[in-house]
Amino acid sequence: MSETLSDQTAGxxxxxxxxxxxxxxxVSKLFGALAALSEIDLAIKPGERRAVLGSNGAxxxxxxxxxxxxxxxxxxxxxxxxxxxxxFPAQERIRRGLRRTYQISLLFNGLTVRDNVYLxxxxxxxxxxxxxxxRADDSLMHASEELIAAVHLTDLIDTPVAVLAYxxxxxxxxxxxxxxxxxxxxxxxxxxxxxxTERRELVEILTGLPGHIGYVIIEHDxxxxxxxxxxxxMMHNGRIxxxxxxxxxxxxxxxxxxxxxxxxx
Amino acid sequence: xxxxLPDTPLxxxxxxxxxxxxxxxxxxxxxxxxAVMLILLVMPLVANDFFLFQIFGWSFILGIVxxxxxxxxxxxxxxxxxxxxxAGLAGYMxxxxxxxxxxxxxxxxxxxxxxxxxxxATLFGxxxxxxxxxxxxxxxxxxxxxxASAFYYFTRQNYTIxxxxxxxxxxxxxxxxGVDWRQPVAFYYLTLVVAGLCHLLVTYxxxxxxxxxxxxxxxxxxxxxxxxxxxxxxxxxxxxxxxxLASIGGILLxxxxxQIAPGTAGIHATFDILIIAVIGGLSRPSxxxxxxxxxxxxxxxxxxxxxxxxASGERYKMLIGAIFLIVVFVSPxxxxxxxxxxxxxxxxxxxxxxxxxVDR
Numbered sequence: 001m002s003e004t005l006s007d008q009t010a011g012x013x014x015x016x017x018x019x020x021x022x023x024x025x026x027v028s029k030l031f032g033a034l035a036a037l038s039e040i041d042l043a044i045k046p047g048e049r050r051a052v053l054g055s056n057g058a059x060x061x062x063x064x065x066x067x068x069x070x071x072x073x074x075x076x077x078x079x080x081x082x083x084x085x086x087x088f089p090a091q092e093r094i095r096r097g098l099r100r101t102y103q104i105s106l107l108f109n110g111l112t113v114r115d116n117v118y119l120x121x122x123x124x125x126x127x128x129x130x131x132x133x134x135r136a137d138d139s140l141m142h143a144s145e146e147l148i149a150a151v152h153l154t155d156l157i158d159t160p161v162a163v164l165a166y167x168x169x170x171x172x173x174x175x176x177x178x179x180x181x182x183x184x185x186x187x188x189x190x191x192x193x194x195x196x197t198e199r200r201e202l203v204e205i206l207t208g209l210p211g212h213i214g215y216v217i218i219e220h221d222x223x224x225x226x227x228x229x230x231x232x233x234m235m236h237n238g239r240i241x242x243x244x245x246x247x248x249x250x251x252x253x254x255x256x257x258x259x260x261x262x263x264x265x
Numbered sequence: 266x267x268x269x270l271p272d273t274p275l276x277x278x279x280x281x282x283x284x285x286x287x288x289x290x291x292x293x294x295x296x297x298x299x300a301v302m303l304i305l306l307v308m309p310l311v312a313n314d315f316f317l318f319q320i321f322g323w324s325f326i327l328g329i330v331x332x333x334x335x336x337x338x339x340x341x342x343x344x345x346x347x348x349x350x351x352a353g354l355a356g357y358m359x360x361x362x363x364x365x366x367x368x369x370x371x372x373x374x375x376x377x378x379x380x381x382x383x384x385x386a387t388l389f390g391x392x393x394x395x396x397x398x399x400x401x402x403x404x405x406x407x408x409x410x411x412x413a414s415a416f417y418y419f420t421r422q423n424y425t426i427x428x429x430x431x432x433x434x435x436x437x438x439x440x441x442x443g444v445d446w447r448q449p450v451a452f453y454y455l456t457l458v459v460a461g462l463c464h465l466l467v468t469y470x471x472x473x474x475x476x477x478x479x480x481x482x483x484x485x486x487x488x489x490x491x492x493x494x495x496x497x498x499x500x501x502x503x504x505x506x507x508x509x510l511a512s513i514g515g516i517l518l519x520x521x522x523x524q525i526a527p528g529t530a531g532i533h534a535t536f537d538i539l540i541i542a543v544i545g546g547l548s549r550p551s552x553x554x555x556x557x558x559x560x561x562x563x564x565x566x567x568x569x570x571x572x573x574x575x576a577s578g579e580r581y582k583m584l585i586g587a588i589f590l591i592v593v594f595v596s597p598x599x600x601x602x603x604x605x606x607x608x609x610x611x612x613x614x615x616x617x618x619x620x621x622x623v624d625r
Contacts (some may be wrong), residue, residue, distance in 0.1 A: 068491055090490035100491055108484040111477070119481045122474050123493030129502055130474040176492065 019082030027076030051229035097183030124180030314449035325460035329514035331553035342483035352515030353530025358382035366435030375439035386512035394504025432526030546601025
């Protein structure tokens with residue numbers, strides 16, 4: 001097992017300083033005859049905050065699944081921090097500093113809030129197979145409690161996840177993605193279904209992240225997307241349609257015709 | 266005022282850490298568990314030899330094997346039907362490498378044979394796991410059932426290792442400390458202590474990172490990979506751990522019967538373990554032991570009960586089947602589920618009557 005290798009990478013030991021956090025070259029994903037992604041070229045610099053926009057079926061979530069390793073791309077290369085991870089299983093990419101949240105919360109319903117976050121911390125450290133229970137002064141347990149506090153769930157720390165309200169589950173999703181030492185986080189519609197207050201809290205959490213943590217966020221809510229992103233990538237029919245600064249994209253007539261004009265909630 | 270109380274270790278700051286830890290643990294054991302432990306410890310004062318050896322001894326052994334299934338199914342979401350074969354293989358290995366009344370036994374010393382038997386059976390269980398973890402749900406059941414059948418027919422046909430139909434007889438536990446461990450009282454305490462340790466171990470591991478992560482794999486394997494866990498490796502490790510438990514049960518079983526033959530780990534025995542685990546309940550380690558106790562009572566006394574009401578004694582399996590159906594029908598989580606619901610009702614009634622808290 002390559003655990004000893006991957007556990008070291010949290011402190012940016014692998015890859016060169018100039019390498020992009022994420023670099024996709026010519027990534028395509030075919031489902032039978034359907035091209036969910038075709039010839040995607042994308043480069044995210046370390047610490048960069050990028051929003052990905054596009055209508056339903058534009059291929060945004062498929063893109064995330066290819067980056068995480070849930071699917072292998074049909075063609076093309078994926079590099080993370082200078083390292084070719086195209087054929088790596090998901091857990092190896094995660095151990096190199098990638099994190100992601102899911103559009104529909106994927107949590108461990110049989111476990112408590114504390115155990116969910118503890119597992120996230122444990123997954124990117126040693127002792128994944130440990131038979132010893134964490135002691136009272138366990139550093140990962142301490143880290144878990146801090147993450148839970150950061151997403152305002154301390155009062156519910158010993159509550160089973162299954163009984164949490166929807167918005168609280170979304171917050172827990174984010175806590176899981178912040179565990180360990182993330183370097184690049186993929187947020188898949190984190191604001192979907194949240195109340196205005198919860199959206200404000202979400203924007204605070206995202207903008208408050210340390211500068212070395214970059215992220216890519218899929219977001220339908222333009223107010224959220226344009227406030228938390230430095231650059232915006234617009235996807236359409238599995239291709240990259242436009243890329244630019246938030247203002248440029250917002251004012252682009254083609255983008256407005258395609259996306260903002262029709263079906264923008 | 267001078268206190269007459271002796272210094273308790275809790276109040277003693279110079280006590281070593283491990284001692285404080287043990288005292289802490291013991292203080293955390295609920296009163297109900299103390300009561301069960303006390304009753305089981307004094308059981309030989311009231312129960313006769315038949316009960317100690319045949320009812321309790323057998324219950325503890327089947328409980329250990331079913332516990333290995335509970336660990337896989339309850340915490341890992343993997344219903345494995347290979348557990349009885351793993352137990353059987355461990356029993357066979359003890360008979361083959363140790364002493365028995367069969368010529369092909371090698372007669373090696375027990376301290377070498379027991380770890381070897383556990384290691385071989387665990388390897389076998391892990392290899393089956395390696396194949397089974399690539400499947401989900403009903404396919405896991407099918408593939409492990411296929412392996413269990415293959416194992417059964419192999420033991421019947423192979424004479425060089427398994428001695429075919431006859432198997433091995435006169436397989437006796439080592440006379441350690443000069444005790445005949447097949448004497449009912451000695452065997453009772455042997456199986457009680459081993460079962461208790463297995464129960465403790467599973468309870469402890471369920472809250473350790475390995476067990477927690479297994480429950481994470483059960484709830485959401487895809488997310489576990491996205492948190493950095495190797496889901497396949499974790500599942501195989503769970504099979505390995507469960508195989509160790511099952512092989513311990515298998516060794517005790519061969520000692521209890523003093524013999525082992527293909528039927529010991531046959532298809533019937535495979536399903537018996539599944540029935541025990543489901544009747545007892547898969548949510549906690551005590552479930553399999555409850556289920557095993559009920560199963561053993563039924564298997565032992567059902568023929569007599571049937572004869573008493575004028576029916577044919579051979580139909581006792583029908584009675585077991587009917588009770589299995591009733592338990593599953595009334596409570597999806599077996600006897601444990603019934604107990605939980607009864608407790609919940611007691612609490613509710615207490616609150617209705619205006620009683621403040623519930624006495625634990």
